[in-house]
Amino acid sequence: MISQLTIVMAQxxxxxxxxxxxxxxxxxxxxxxVSKHKADVVVFPELSLTGYxxxxxxxxxxxxxxxxxxxxxxxxxxxxxxxIVGYPLTQNGLLFNALSVIHxxxxxxxxxxxxxxxxxxxxxxxxxxxxxSPCIVDIKGLSVALTICEDLWDPLPIRQASQAGAGLLxxxxxxxxxxxxxxxxxxxxxxxxFESGTPIMYVNQVGGQDELVFDGNSMxxxxxxxxxxxxxxxxxxxxxxxxxxxxxxxxxxxxAHAEGVTPDSVPMAPTASVVEQRCYQAMxxxxxxxxxxxxFTSVILGLSGGIDSALTxxxxxxxxxAEQVTALMMPFTYTSDLSIRxxxxxxxxLGVHYDVIPITDCYQAFAGALAxxxxxxxxxxxxxxxxxxxxxxxxxxxxxxxxxLVLTTGNKSEIAxxxxxxxxxxxxxxxxxxxxxxxxxxRLAAYRNAVxxxxxxxxxxxxxxxxxxxxxxxxPGQKDDDSLPPYDRLDQILALYIEAxxxxxxxVARGFAQEEVHRVLRLVDINEYKxxxxxxxxxxxxxxxxxxxxxPITQGWAAGE
Numbered sequence: 001m002i003s004q005l006t007i008v009m010a011q012x013x014x015x016x017x018x019x020x021x022x023x024x025x026x027x028x029x030x031x032x033x034v035s036k037h038k039a040d041v042v043v044f045p046e047l048s049l050t051g052y053x054x055x056x057x058x059x060x061x062x063x064x065x066x067x068x069x070x071x072x073x074x075x076x077x078x079x080x081x082x083x084i085v086g087y088p089l090t091q092n093g094l095l096f097n098a099l100s101v102i103h104x105x106x107x108x109x110x111x112x113x114x115x116x117x118x119x120x121x122x123x124x125x126x127x128x129x130x131x132x133s134p135c136i137v138d139i140k141g142l143s144v145a146l147t148i149c150e151d152l153w154d155p156l157p158i159r160q161a162s163q164a165g166a167g168l169l170x171x172x173x174x175x176x177x178x179x180x181x182x183x184x185x186x187x188x189x190x191x192x193x194f195e196s197g198t199p200i201m202y203v204n205q206v207g208g209q210d211e212l213v214f215d216g217n218s219m220x221x222x223x224x225x226x227x228x229x230x231x232x233x234x235x236x237x238x239x240x241x242x243x244x245x246x247x248x249x250x251x252x253x254x255x256a257h258a259e260g261v262t263p264d265s266v267p268m269a270p271t272a273s274v275v276e277q278r279c280y281q282a283m284x285x286x287x288x289x290x291x292x293x294x295x296f297t298s299v300i301l302g303l304s305g306g307i308d309s310a311l312t313x314x315x316x317x318x319x320x321x322a323e324q325v326t327a328l329m330m331p332f333t334y335t336s337d338l339s340i341r342x343x344x345x346x347x348x349x350l351g352v353h354y355d356v357i358p359i360t361d362c363y364q365a366f367a368g369a370l371a372x373x374x375x376x377x378x379x380x381x382x383x384x385x386x387x388x389x390x391x392x393x394x395x396x397x398x399x400x401x402x403x404x405l406v407l408t409t410g411n412k413s414e415i416a417x418x419x420x421x422x423x424x425x426x427x428x429x430x431x432x433x434x435x436x437x438x439x440x441x442x443r444l445a446a447y448r449n450a451v452x453x454x455x456x457x458x459x460x461x462x463x464x465x466x467x468x469x470x471x472x473x474x475x476p477g478q479k480d481d482d483s484l485p486p487y488d489r490l491d492q493i494l495a496l497y498i499e500a501x502x503x504x505x506x507x508v509a510r511g512f513a514q515e516e517v518h519r520v521l522r523l524v525d526i527n528e529y530k531x532x533x534x535x536x537x538x539x540x541x542x543x544x545x546x547x548x549x550x551x552p553i554t555q556g557w558a559a560g561e
Contacts, residue, residue, distance in 0.1 A: 005140055007041040007170075008033035009218040009239040011231055013207030015293055016051035023049060023070040029238060030079045037240040041082040041139060045172055045205035046149050047097065049087035052174035052205065053212070058127045064090035075105050082108070082139055086148065086172050094129045099146060099172055101137050111135035111146045115154040121176060121212060121539070121547040124150075134160035142245055145169040145198075152192060152202070162196040168243065169196070173204040177215040177282050178542050179275050186219065186227050194225025199243070206236055208289030211434075211536045211546050213282045234281045276447035279440065279540050283432045284319040286538035290430050291320060291405060300398055301407040302391055302425070303327035303347060303354075305339025306470060308433060309409040310346055310461045311445050315432050316407060317350045318448075326353040326404060330391045332360060334473045342465050349458065359390040366390065384474035388424025396427055405429045408535055413438040413487060415534060415545060416494050417520065418527030419472075419480070426534050434537025435544040437494065438487040442466065485516055493520045499543040504559040521559045529553045 010029045014022045026044055033039035046052055049070050050063075057063070067087050074083060082103045089098035089110065097113040112131025116124040134157065135146045145161030145168070152158065152171045161169050169192075175185065185202065193200045199222050206216035218231040220241050231239045291299060299316055303309045309327075316325045329343045340356075347354035366386050367374075374382075399406045406428035410420045412435050420426050433441060445466050449459045470480040470487075484490055493512055496502045497520070504521050508514045531545050532553065543549055 003140065003245045005040050005142060005243045005245055006038055007043060007201060007241050007243065008037050008039040009201065009203045009220075009231060009237075009241065010042055010044050011204060011206050011216045011218045011235075011237045011239065012045060012048065013236050013289070014045075014048060014051040014205065016054055016209055017057050018051065019049055019066045019070050022051060023073055026074065026083070026085060027077055027079070030077070030081065030083055033238050033240070034079065034081050037238065039081045039240065041084065042079075043084045043170055043172060043201065043203045044086060045203055046086040046099075046174040047088060048085055048172075048205070051209070052214075053121075053209065054088070058088055058095060063088060071100070071102075071107065074102050075107065078105050084146065084170060084172065088128075095127055096131060097124060097128045097148060098131075099148060101146070109135055109137045109146075111148070113148040113151060114157050115150040117150045117153075120542065122150075134164055136161070136164045136166055140245075142243070143167045147171045149173045149175060152188060152200075155195075158192050158196055162198055166198055167245075169198050169200045171200060171202050173202060174214060175204050176212040176539065177278070179278060179540060181215070182217050182233075182278075185217070186230075189219060189221045190225040190227055193221035193223060197223050199223050201241065206234060206285075208286040208293075208538070210290070211286075211539045211544065213286045213538055215278070215282065233278070234285045273447070276440075276443050279436065280315070280318075280444055280447060282540060283315050283436075283538050287315060287407075287430065287432050288319040291324075294405075296403065296405040298324045298326065298402070298404040299407050299430075300326040300328060300395060300402075300404040301409060301428075302395055303329050303343040304409075304473070305329075305336070305342040305465065306468075307441055307445055307461070307465050308411055308414075310342075310465045311441055311448070312407055312409045312432055313346060313350065313352065314445075314448050314460045317352060322351040323353075325350075326355070326398075328395065328398070329354070329356045330359045330394055331356065332358065332363060332387050332390075332473075334387075334476060334478070336473060338464070338468070339473060342462050345462055346460075346465070349462075350460065357394055359387065359394065362390040362393070363387060384472075385421045385424055387474050388421035388472075389427075392421075392424045392427035399429075407431065408537075409433060410534075411436050411438050411441050412545070413484075413491055413494060415531060416498060416527070417484060417490075417523035418530050419484060420530065420534075422530050422533060426530065428535050431535050431537035434534070434546075435540040437491040438470070439491045440540075485520065489516075490520065493517060494524070497521055497524060498545075498549065499541055501543075503561050505561045518559055525551070525555070525557070525559070 030042050033042045086099045089096040100110045101108040114131045116130050118125045143166050145166035147157050201220050203218045205214045215233050217233050220229040221227045327347045395406045408428035408431040411433045414420050445461045452460050471478050496507045504517050507517045
């Protein structure tokens with residue numbers, strides 16, 4: 001006898017801590033899944049009631065009561081389908097990362113996550129106890145094993161499910177984006193499905209949460225290890241997957257209308273053009289959700305005529321719409337006519353609110369007030385930093401008055417070596433470029449212009465902005481490479497040190513000059529204090545500044561082996 005089971009993957013964008021709001025989102029999605037797709041089962045992401053990561057909200061004393069109320073509401077709704085919902089479970093004074101199956105107004109079974117990640121951005125052992133047993137539930141005659149996120153990376157929970165006779169494995173996730181995460185997931189899913197001979201459904205959340213972006217890409221692999229269904233990236237979706245169940249066979253068959261992907265055919269890393277597209281989409285979603293979820297109505301940034309602020313402006317307009325974006329040019333004595341012209345041209349091209357406020361009077365006021373303190377001392381970086389801080393004061397004052405979020409525009413290369421001014425160009429609330437190296441910034445600018453060209457539109461970022469030599473324009477004739485190695489070389493050293501964790505000696509062994517390597521690494525180390533005070537920004541790599549990389553400010557570690 002052959003039967004059919006329709007499972008809908010509910011890839012939702014939820015708000016951390018908003019348990020009532022998330023409960024309503026789950027109910028709306030459940031009703032839509034049933035009415036539009038005739039769902040037998042609706043699967044939601046990891047910790048969907050609280051959102052992920054809830055961090056120390058998980059320690060709030062009222063958490064258990066709020067979760068209980070939400071579960072009661074889901075049960076009382078009597079949705080005519082099985083709902084698989086993730087949430088934090090309080091039991092005997094312990095907290096578990098759990099999921100429950102809800103059907104016919106009650107909880108049918110509950111699973112507790114066994115593998116708790118405690119690396120990179122994850123610190124689940126701070127909050128949760130690990131479960132120790134598998135969970136198999138019968139749904140319309142099919143034995144379905146339930147797991148949560150990291151359980152898929154650990155062979156034990158999958159082996160337990162297979163040994164228990166599971167015909168299908170469902171894995172709910174809150175897996176954040178980095179540039180090649182999709183390929184990593186596909187290879188893992190294909191391998192686990194092939195090893196176990198069991199189809200696997202992988203349901204991920206989507207949306208921005210502070211510096212993390214969740215890209216969705218929920219997927220299904222069949223029992224032969226072919227990834228047959230991949231959901232949309234960076235967007236909410238309800239994705240029905242139909243399983244044909246032949247009771248004479250051990251495993252269900254997936255009815256899928258997508259080209260199969262075998263483990264061997266999944267690329268080890270995405271192509272450059274794919275990386276640029278993904279990063280741009282991640283930046284847009286991260287910014288949009290940070291603005292929306294924190295209830296800002298607009299953003300403001302300093303537009304210098306350089307590539308970093310130009311790219312930031314383009315992303316802001318794409319994410320929020322031109323009417324919600326203000327660009328401010330704040331020229332000084334050293335600001336070139338070219339910078340003023342290019343900033344105005346891009347602002348006009350994108351249709352944003354634009355104004356020019358010179359900082360000359362502000363700078364002179366500071367200089368006059370400090371004249372006695374500076375008497376007899378030579379001009380140095382202090383005067384350059386005052387310029388940057390004048391601009392920071394302007395932007396923050398407008399932010400305070402109008403409620404606009406200030407976007408900073410420093411890239412990862414500059415942030416790494418401290419090529420920025422604390423309380424100056426670092427003053428703001430969010431930085432979409434925080435994990436984008438300078439070389440990636442150039443690639444993203446070219447990518448955005450290529451998209452415009454393919455749509456028959458003019459360049460979004462003026463070509464002159466991309467081609468001009470980078471400069472902070474805080475001193476006459478200043479260029480970035482007066483103070484730093486060329487960015488193509490600097491970014492290689494930074495990637496080896498920050499993202500690959502190589503020592504100075506190991507980097508030198510790759511062919512870089514010892515003196516330059518030691519200088520760059522020292523700049524990274526001594527500027528940790530600046531990074532601790534910088535705004536958060538979108539995570540693009542596996543080692544972003546912030547949750548990923550936690551180095552002490554006060555330390556005596558010597559660079560070397």
